[in-house]
Amino acid sequence: MSEQPPSRTAVRLAAELGDVTLSPLDGRYRPAVEGLLEHLSEPALNRERLRIEVAWLLHLTKRQVLPGVRRLRDEEVHRLHGIAAAFDADTVAELKDIERVTVHDVKAVEYLLKDRLRGSSLEDVAEVVHFACTSEDVNNLAYARLVQRAVREVWLPAAGGVVEQLGGMARQYRAVPMLARTHGQPATPTTMGKELAVLTHRLQRQLERVRHADYLGKINGATGTYAAHVAAVPDADWEDVARDFVEGLGLTWNPLTTQIEPHDWQAELYADVARFNRVLHNLCTDVWTYISQGYFTQVTTAGSIGSSTMPHKVNPIRFENAEANLELSNALLDSLQQTLVTSRLQRDLTDSTTQRNIGVALGHALVALDNVARGLAGLDVDTAVLDADLEGSWEVLGEAVQTVMRLHGLPNPYERLKDLTRGQRVDGPAMAEFVRGLGLPAEAEQRLLALTPQGYTGLADALVDHLEPSWHPDDDGLDALEAGD
Known part of the structure; x- marks a missing residue:
């Protein structure tokens, strides 16, 4: 005799009570996307x-x-x-x-x-x-206003907050020397602050693009010709009426459309947000790597669990979670920008269901921003690890030595340093012995002898000053609709 299934499963009962959702944005991640x-x-x-x-x-x-x-x-x-x-x-x-x-x-x-x-x-x-x-006269204006507000009032402040947080870390660690790794190999030293400043600067540029985005609108009838308008009131200046209305909503008037406003501005906006996401993803992978190298330590809270079986571990989960949500956000943003720029002839409805996912795309981006903010807040630089890494990599001074040799006309500088350093570790005494045997002018020799991996950072500290000051989105035009005109 077969067992009869229950009339209501526990999951279905929970769903009826409002405790089950298909999207984690409406469940687990709801606090991050509430806005x-x-x-x-x-x-x-x-x-x-x-x-x-x-x-x-x-x-x-x-x-x-x-x-x-x-x-x-x-x-x-x-x-x-x-x-x-x-x-x-x-x-x-x-x-x-x-x-x-x-x-x-x-x-x-x-x-x-x-x-x-x-x-x-x-x-x-x-x-x-x-x-x-x-x-679509109503829809395009409604969506433009909604997206404008969502970006300016929710996404931009969250993104700007993370960028300011990162910029603060760049300034804090501007003079902390760090061994650089190009292609994963030891390379000319830099500072932790300068590397964070590079990422901050990249993100700032994308924020500026989003901040200055255009939000277009139209109200010109069934095929964009004002046909019904003119048939009813032929003497009215309908283009002026439409322009005045759209601009009064805080939007940019689009004079040439089909039945729909073509959505090109949306594609441009989502491309910029997606590019910001990709730079942020790059930040996450770099910070994850610095954590794995011990450059960053993670500050834990009382009672937190890093691994369910290995008590010594503190997993960089904030940055891993951010990576995944950035990838989900970009998958949707890329789909939005590709789909929305195409409409068969004067109208089809592919944009209708597509635009209903704008919130999902931005939602995953907000979850990522929330995780990055919390992840960055839990980091400390371990200067002892950074110093030990540099102290074990005197060979990186080979670049400086061969460059000074070139300046003073010594033969085969690159080749001689290659023989000394390639594929082998060089310590301080060995590098000093090599420099003393070059026959450089005394001033140049002393300058190289005084050089250490920790001090070979060039202008890295000063370059941090190129960062923009604190950034805040403006809210111009957001109250135009409430004025009722």
Whole structure:
């Protein structure tokens, strides 16, 4: 007799109670991505659609674009703003009910707003809602505003915070000498601070690109021709009306589109964020390697476990977790930028489902940033290990010696240093003996004899000063929509 399965498994029961999710962003990593919910969740999208619909109605009535449509009174303007501001859980549920009938998400928002106007003094302007609009007129503006806010208010502060943290470490360790490794082999020494400054500078450049990104928008009808607009009101300057509206939302007006705004700005933005992610990934792999070499020690918290079976271990999990999440983020960002720049003829819907994953892409990036920040905060430089590494690598001074030999015209400098150093360790006394036998001028000889691997760092310390000062994103234009124009 076969055993009957239970009517509800433990997992399904937990799911019904809200404790099970398919995405770790909605479960384990929820605290790191909480800020994105306000901008890139489905309720946030519908709220922004509602705000765009309200703003378009206000724009048309304020500018008196439509003959016979009156200017609204101040209290009516206030009431319209209140409809958008009152978007809550009940509104979310109501929209779901409407969409079950319309089977169209933007139309559901339009109907909800019109329903709010019935029975009020605004009922006579209800048909101005969504006037001459295709759904993409609302969608493209809503997404542009949401992405703009998500990047400026959530991603940029998190990314900027990590870059400032890294820059602080670069300045702190600017004079700490470290053996460099090119191709993994001992090479001309540098400083820990200078190497961190290189990564900081790279990340700063990408932040600036993202900070100055364009966010484009359009409101020009079903195929981008203002056909319905002109048919209804032929004498209006519809391009001026559209430009004024889009720019009033804090966006850049795109005058040439099909039914959709082509999304090229999104592809450009996601490419820049992905490039930032790749540089951050490079940081993670380098820091991971420095940890494995003992250059960095990891500060542990009381009660933390490094390995479930080897109590001596402290795994560099923050940087490994960051690597994985950066790779997931970039897989999505790369897909977004590749998909969004293509639309068959005047319209297809490949962008619709694609754009719903913007929050997921940025979410994994935020998880990575959170891990990098916590990982960097738990690092200390072990100067004893760095010094021992340098002390065992006197052969790296071969570059300096052969360069001085060239300056003074000594024969075969490279070849002579190659014979001395290649494939073998050279200590301080052996290097000094070699230098004394070269017949260099006394000043040059003394300078080389005084040189040590720890002191052979050139301008590394001073180069850290090329870092930009503290960086903060600006928030210009973020309140334009609330102004209702």
